[in-house]
Amino acid sequence: MTETTASAVRAGDEYAARLAEFSDHYADIQRRRANLDAEEARLLARSAAYADAYADSVVPAVFPPAERLHPESITARARRSESDRRVEFEPAADGMAWVHLFTTAPIAQGIAERIEAAAAVSRAAGDTRTCAQLQADALAALALIGVTPEDVMSSPVLPHPIEVQEHITPTVQITVPALSMAGVSDAPGMLDGYGPIDPETAARIAVNAPSFTRILVQAETGSVLSVGWNQYRVPADMQRAVRLRDGTCRAPGCGRRARACDLDHSIAWEDGGTTDVGNLACLCRHHHRMKHLPSWNLQHAPGGVLDWTTPDGKHHRTEPDPAPF
Template sequence: MSSPAEQFPPDPDDPDHDARGPDAGAHEHAHRRRRTLQEQARTTLARKVAKAQKAHRGIAKANAKRARVLADLQQWSSDPVNAKLLNPDYALEGVRGPVLTDAQASPRTIAAWEDQEIARRTVISEVACALHVADRTAENLIGESALFAGPMKATLTAMSQGEISYRHGQVLMEQLSFIPLEEAAELEAELLPAAKDLTVGKLKVKARRLREHRHPETLTVRATAAVAERGVWWEGRPDGMGTLTWYGTAEQTQAAHDRLTRIAQSTQDAERQDDNIPEDQRRTISQICADALADLTLDGVTPTGTGGGIHGQVMVTVPVLTLLGRTEEPGFLEGYGPIPADVAREITGGAPSLTRLLTHPETGAVLSVGKKCYTVPADLRRWLRLRDGTCRFPGCTRPASRSEIDHTTAWEHGGPTDYDNLAHLCGPHHRLKHQTLWSVVQEPGGILVWTSPAGAAHRTYPETTLGPPPTLPPKHAPSATPTPERPTPPSGPTAGDLPGEPPF
């Protein structure tokens, strides 16, 4: 007996006609295979996302653990007994008086730090060097950790369990730190459930809105206090670029952005109507805004008369072959780093004066500094400034131009005022060297080896490799008469060996 399918031929208009054709089995097999491969891909995707989620939760747990450890370190160093033990004076018979500072001028004195300040600075610098972060970053980490381990234990617990990220915790801390502790505990309890589900950006908006209703002070009072924090910051970026940040009132910054945008829009309209400008050279709104800001900032004249181009003092090192246009070897901008050859030539061409510093085109060794720049100490300071580039404490990026010159081996202890015993230190790290248990020695080539109070060694290297500066023939000058302000050290250098105003 034949089947119904054999008795009735397939209808060509039937949508299932192909499935019932002779290739139905092959189509069904291919369909099942594609579906299987898709399910496998979805399973693999889920597995890999789960791994990323687990790693993300692990980061939160590790950050929570770090917070507890740093909070414990901060609490230990705050103990008056431990703070006293971190003071170098504890092991001495007497107590040191005021300390000398200021490398560029006549010696002046500053008050010594108290035990608690020495302990605080010691812990910050130790953590910064151990974690390879800036001092300010280490200080913020320690401060945050103390808050997490103190009034924000619920947030710390959520991080320890991987329920929220460290960034979520920072958002909560940022908002809770503005209100009283009793209010903060209630707000934390209200925000934590949301923090487990919201993104950082959404949480920030929600937390800011709730904090606004709970803050004991009006927005007017807080805005008045916030104005005092206004400022401008610069940060170097790769490829010869930099970022300038202006922190000001909302109405000022928004109005400035609106003005720049209007300038850019009108300029772009004019450029589009100019057929002489190639299409690939037409600027975007963002590019015109940046150019307009540069023009207004550098050339715009204010009521006080400032403006008219760049007048700040900068130091640019340009290889002589680059200056002559024979090579494209980058120049070097102090406080930033390498800059394009054409930019270095442009800056050099507009400089009111130049300091001749010829270097070997291959080795970079100093060949000459020129006779007119040979005087001491100005030439020695300039040479050290070029060599160091920044403060020579580990991790510090403050430019040498805003730092002080320090004798690695103290002058009063016989340390000579010579290039291989001098280095730039910013004010805070200069004091750290002299008022804490940090110590430093200088190796050949200007390498500084710092030893922390915990015994860790950290090396810092010069920014520019230079040979020793040239020296004048020795002069037979009478020795200086010792004075109460600056006694001549028994085994130290004589006056004829030192600059007129010796560095620190």
């Protein structure tokens, strides 16, 4: 063996020994890494167990485990949901309706507890209404006339719904047939936004609740008889009465809804026309302007009937919408 060959063999043996050393070192690193991974897993498992135990001790039992695992905090979700708070009105059958309140849980619970307290006091004082009826009446009294549980403690009997209706302050439109108002007909009244209500309730509201817009109609023809106005300018209740009567623009062939029309004096005020239902009609802006052009003529007959004469001498008659009963 030459010297060159011997040197190459020695160098190869040295490199092989170093590679074996590196391999053993790497294997030792891998073993230690596996031990660390196992230790980390045990630590995380123990930590999770302690976290669950801690949560169980401080989170009310009403919350399911999923609440603790939800990706979004309950604070963020509550803030978003709170922006949806609202009150909704839902008509029901037989003159009844639901009022739904969507609000925060503490407020809802507080309302429930308050009306339960008022109902309990009234019940203890001998009120014969059921607990459910008393709670409903307590909420109505609280919302409409401000009767609180403290008031009930000094005067234990909660007001009846009939009494509460007398204190209603929102403006509500009610249409009552004149014969029902006189108590000689069973024709229903019409509560705006709801529908038919029994004539006794309609008559009572029309008489006792001044914040309601009372519209008396002739039962057979549906023509408006009175809305009880005494103002020089066209009041809001008279506007509603005229729009209710007309339904649409009163020009021949025009179907634009009355709520989008002008209220026109059939005989102009400056010409001696009065501001009353018998001299007012709904005209869309186009036909309102057209009516004042030369050679157009309009006669306002009793019952809201309009007789039109066009510039070429043709005659057209339009009549009000019939009442909804």
